[in-house]
Amino acid sequence: MNLRTIFISSFLSLGSLGVLAQEQINLSGTWQFAFAANQKEADRLERFYTPDFAKSKFKSTPVPSNWALLGYEEPVYRGFKDNQAGEGFYVREFTIPQDWKDKRILLHFGGVWSSAEVWLNGNELGRHDCGYTSFAFDVTNKLKVDEPNKLAVRVRQITREYKFDVCDDWTWGGIYRDVTLEAMPAKRWIDDVVVQTTFDHLFQDANLDIRVMISDKHKNTLPGNYPSPGEPYKLCFTLTDKEGKEVAQRQMTVPAHVSTDREICLSLPVEAPHQWTAETPYLYSLKVELLEKEAVTHTRMERVGFRQISTDGGVFRINGQAVKLRGVNRHDEHPDVGRATTRKQWLEDLTLMKAANINYLRLSHYTPAEGFIELCDSMGMYVGNEVTLGGAGNLMYDPSFSGAVLQRSYETIVRDINKPSIIYWSIGNEDPLTSLHMVSVKLVKALDPTRPVLLPWRPEEWLPKEVDILAPHYWNPQEYDRLAGHSGRPVISTEYTHAYGNDAFGGLEARWKALTKHPAGAGAAVWMWADQGVKTPVRKKEKDLSEDEYLRINTAGWDGIVDSYRNFTRDYWETKAVYAPVYPVVDKISFVPGQDSVRIPIQNDFDFTNLSSVKMAWSVREDENVLYSGTDSMYGYPHTVSDFKLPVEKLVTVRPGKTYYVWFVFTDEKGTEITRRAVELCPQTEQPVSVPVCRELLVTETDKVTIDAGDIRYVFSPKNGQLVSAELKGKQLIKDLYPAIWRKLNQGETSGFGKENLRKAVDLTHYTSSVTAWKVEKTPTNAVIRTTVDYRVDQENHFTVTYRYSIGVDGRLNVYYQILTKVAVPWLPIVGMSMQSVSGLDQVHWLGLGPYDAYPNKQTAPILGVWGGTAGSPDVTGIKAMRWMERAGAEGTIHVSNSGYMENDAMCPERTYILSGVFGRPEKGRRAEESVPQLRTDTGKPFVGEFSIMLKAVR
Structure with missing residues (x-):
């Protein structure tokens, strides 16, 4: 059938x-x-x-x-x-x-x-x-x-x-x-057509191997069991290119076979065919015609992509070239139609995926609509198609279910065996290896010997030889490094980073690079593409993650890099950046003011595309100002590094305190942006020492310590050891500055901390404080306050902060602090200080990574620049990696210099956290690896940070 x-x-x-x-x-x-x-x-x-x-x-x-x-x-x-x-x-x-x-x-x-x-x-x-x-x-x-x-x-x-x-x-x-x-x-028809493309050893010319099953139900006309002589027939094979031009044709006469089927095999040689890859998805059309008495009685069509897969030597290759699979997992569903998806949803998904530099899909955990795979063929997407066995559990140990296993395996393969986009077959999901799994593997290999097979979650090197690829799930970078570094089989991590919620997804770049730097590391797939939401005409009875009263999102399915309706999340941009196949190899480079140019290495990680097809727009910047710019293209083979000669002769004079960098924006032949990156330009010159303007520095000791430096006044409280006010020309700009080691945890942090540890956690923002040391010093150039404060939450949770405040004659406040914790929860979400400004200073700008949130292990998408927005807006809220930030309004500007992070509170727009440490982004239930800052509270060592504050008049 x-x-x-x-x-x-x-x-x-x-x-x-x-x-x-x-x-x-x-x-x-x-x-x-x-x-x-x-x-x-x-x-x-x-x-x-x-x-x-x-x-x-x-x-x-x-x-x-x-x-x-x-x-x-x-x-x-x-x-x-x-x-x-x-x-x-x-x-x-x-x-x-x-x-x-x-x-x-x-x-x-x-x-x-x-x-x-x-x-x-x-x-x-x-x-x-x-x-x-x-x-x-x-x-x-x-x-x-x-x-x-x-x-x-x-x-x-x-x-x-x-x-x-x-x-x-x-x-x-x-x-x-x-x-x-x-x-x-009814009597004779073309029942099945199977195609295979095989290249010569140079991958230049190819054969199109065709197997055609012709069915015949003519009755015997001779008595007994003697076969009737019957009537011969002809088969005509015509291969045409994308423009409809005939490439190859063959006609053959087949002797009669009555009341039985016959498989006809034919090989069509094709000179230098266009090769199918995800970067070059060229498709031919094969027409197979059945002719009886010179009349065409039946025709079948197949789309053909000349594509050959191998795993020889432990390297996954397509058409002889090693490839890297930049992947996501996808469910064939949409909230408006459930699983009754159409071309509209398929096209939207594939368009957004390709824009995010995704070239590979794992179809979890079942085969999707056939039309979707056909669209992958035509648009260019590598596909791992999956036999649906993953929910069976212990049923896979019961031999009476062999029929279910064989049926699913057979029906999955025969429908899509000719689809060039499918590059491997996947058997089940996160299963133990059983005899029934091996039955499926062997049947799949028998039906289709041209594609490799893997078992998702199974990385063991002792797996049977029929399993061509190792497929670990959710390993840390060091584990991927070790496995791919010595594996004799390709490694494809069919799930490796979990996009749970909107505040996790840490470590994508580290895992990707650890795996794919090795020849055996073929690639990986993010879990998952879209949040699994479903909308019905019935109001939901219980609240869930969606504000829409008709849209259901289960917490177990809140794991997309886009939301249910394919709106981008922060994780989409991180995926796009990590998967970018073109980028500068360095993030900073030195130069001597006055030299002609610097050479910046550009990596081409495309598998088949030369850099000559990529446009590169660049602009040299000083903080927020563009100094000069240009557009270029380069020549560079896939998997190589080429140098770009950036002119810097205009950077003769560099100003102290300014940051110089070049922005690169890479676009493809259609003008679609591939990625954008920044490279810092570090001048090698002696910077002149800034001499403070000599202004009056006055220290007044009362129940408050007031320090005046020209137009700037700072007020400290000996009762709590904190800055309680900062004024510019008599107008208050800062209302408070106090330690910050806790705030409401977001979903990602909750997942990373774990339920058991959260039961130990208390609100560390509510405490009583007592000053245990206080000292004020004054010199001709600055005033210094040293103080130690004990902050007690309850008998088991407290922390101690040692401060050093230094105010120079120029009015700059330098803050140094050490925070030693003794708390029940083993990690902290943030470490630093909380600055409360007055209302009206609602314009926020920062030099650092932007415009997206940046964390210690999630900062590929944001790039160096000057960014900003209104306090409380989505552009500003969240964790930002900073060098300096400003809050400005009609009364003046607060300028903060800090080599760390800041977080602007969406619920209280006047509050800014100035942070030295941020909890590394976890995944779902998995914390960041140990090399990422964990903010552990049980090390016995204090958390240390420093930053400076300067009050300025409005520009």
């Missing part, structure tokens, strides 16, 4: 298919539907397929669809409690053309979750138990030509093996992909 739906909409643009489109009828559209919430209701509908069954309970419903999204049933995540779920009953009447009377006809289902029992005109066709694979029934001689036909489908969600199709995702019942009828000749 041919399980492949062969005439698809994307083929209809080819002129040769215009007539053949009549050979298929799409039954999608409006069906009659009844929902049974329980077994009692289902029993009442049991005879729904019979002609005289009353339809009073049936309502019109769209097919494809999932009934939970239509409001019939509350969506369920990860399977049903106590294996109790509703059922759906579908009825559709249709007619067929008169000339189909003598045809062989197949009824195709693209996907039904999870079990379909099918009747046609009251006759039972059969049952299919697998929620994600396509299937078909032969309905020849079961259709009526002169009157309507009644198709009835009972869809169950609970079967003995339904857990095979339950994964880390929503569980939705329904006929959610197209239902079609396909007609072909």
Whole structure:
């Protein structure tokens, strides 16, 4: 039985298919539907397929669809409690053309979750138990030509093996992909076409190897078991390029074979074909025609990409070239349509993915709609397609489920075996290796020896030789480094960084570089592409992560680098930056003012694209000012470094206190931005020593210590050891400055700390303070306050801060602090000081990394520059890596110099945290590796930081 739906909409643009489109009828559209919430209701509908069954309970419903999204049933995540779920009953009447009377006809289902029992005109066709694979029934001689036909489908969600199709995702019942009828000749037809492309050793010329299964049902005309001589026939093979020009053609005569099928094998040599890769997704069209008595009786079309995969020597290669797979995981779903996705959703996903430098998709944890993979073929995306076994659990130890394993393996492979975008087959998900897994592996290898196979989560080097690729999950960089450094098989980490929430996703760049710096490190996939949200017409009963009262997002599925509706999150930009195939190798470079140029190395990590196709716009900057700019292109082979000669002769004079850097913006041939990066230009010159302006420095001792330096006044309290006011020309700009080691944890920090540790945590922002040391010193050039303060939360949680405040005659306040903690929670989210400014200073600017948040292990997307916005706005709130920042308003400007971080509080726009340390971004339940700042409280060592404050008049 041919399980492949062969005439698809994307083929209809080819002129040769215009007539053949009549050979298929799409039954999608409006069906009659009844929902049974329980077994009692289902029993009442049991005879729904019979002609005289009353339809009073049936309502019109769209097919494809999932009934939970239509409001019939509350969506369920990860399977049903106590294996109790509703059922759906579908009825559709249709007619067929008169000339189909003598045809062989197949009824195709693209996907039904999870079990379909099918009747046609009251006759039972059969049952299919697998929620994600396509299937078909032969309905020849079961259709009526002169009157309507009644198709009835009972869809169950609970079967003995339904857990095979339950994964880390929503569980939705329904006929959610197209239902079609396909007609072909009844006596002899082309049942199947399988293609394989093989290059010569130079990867220049290639052979297109074709296997065609011709079916024959002519009756024997001789008595007994002697075969009839029958009639020979011809096969014509025509390969055309993208423009429709004929590339190769072959016609052959095949001797008759009566009442039996025959596989015909043919090899078409092709000189220097365009090679299919994700960077160059060139597709040819193969037309196979069956001719009887010189007339074409049947035709099939296949799209062909000349692409060859190998894993020899432990290196994953496509067309002889080692490739790096920059990947994400994807569920085939959208909140508005569930799993009944269409070209609109597929195109949106692939367009946004390619814009983020993603070139590889792991299809988790099931095969998607066929049209999606065909779009990957045409747009250029490497695909790892997956056999849905991952939800089976202990069922994989039960040999009675071998049929379920073999069926899923077979149906997954045969539908998509010709798709060039599929570069490996994946068996299950995060499973132990069992005998049934090996049965699947061996069947897949037998059906398709051209592609490698992997088992997601299994990295063991003792795995059977049939497993071509090692696939660890969520290792730290050191572990990836060790494995890829000596592995004899390619390593593809099918899940390696978890984009949980919007405040985690730490360590992506470190893992990516540790893995892919080795030849065996072929690539990895982020978990996951989009938040798993679903919208129904029924208001949700319980609050969840979505503010929309109709949109459900389970915490287990809040893990996309885009949200459910494909709006970008911070993690999308980090992914785009880490995966950028073109970038400067260095982040800073030295120069001598007056020299002509500096050479900046540019890495080309494309696998097949020369740098000559990349445009590079650059601009040399001094803080926020662009000094000069230009646009260039370079020549550089894939996987090489080329030097760009940046002119710097205009940087003759550099000003003290200014930062010089060059911005690079790389774009492809279509003008789409690949990435942007900054390289700091570090002048090698003796900087003149700044001599403070000699102004009066007055220290007044009362119950408050007041220090005047010209127009600037600082007020300190001996009672709490803190700065309590800072004024410029008599106008207060700063209201308070106090230690900050705690604030409300965001979702990422909560995940990183863990539930057990959070039970120990207390609010470290509420405390009593007592000064244990206080000393004021004055010299001709500055005033110094040294003080130690004990901050006590309760008997078990307290911390001590030692301050050194130094005020120069120029009015600059230098703050040095040491914070020694004794608290129950083993980590802190932040360490530094909290500065409370007066209202009105709402314009915030900073020199540092921006515009996105930056953390110790998540700072590839933000780049060096001057950034800003209004206090409390999304542009400013969050963690920012800074060198200096300013808060400005009508009363003046606060300028803070700090080689660390700042965080502006969205709930209190006047508050800015000036930080020396930030908790490294975790993933879901996994903290950052130990090389990343952990802000541990049990080391016995104090946290240390320093920064300076200067009050300035309005510019």
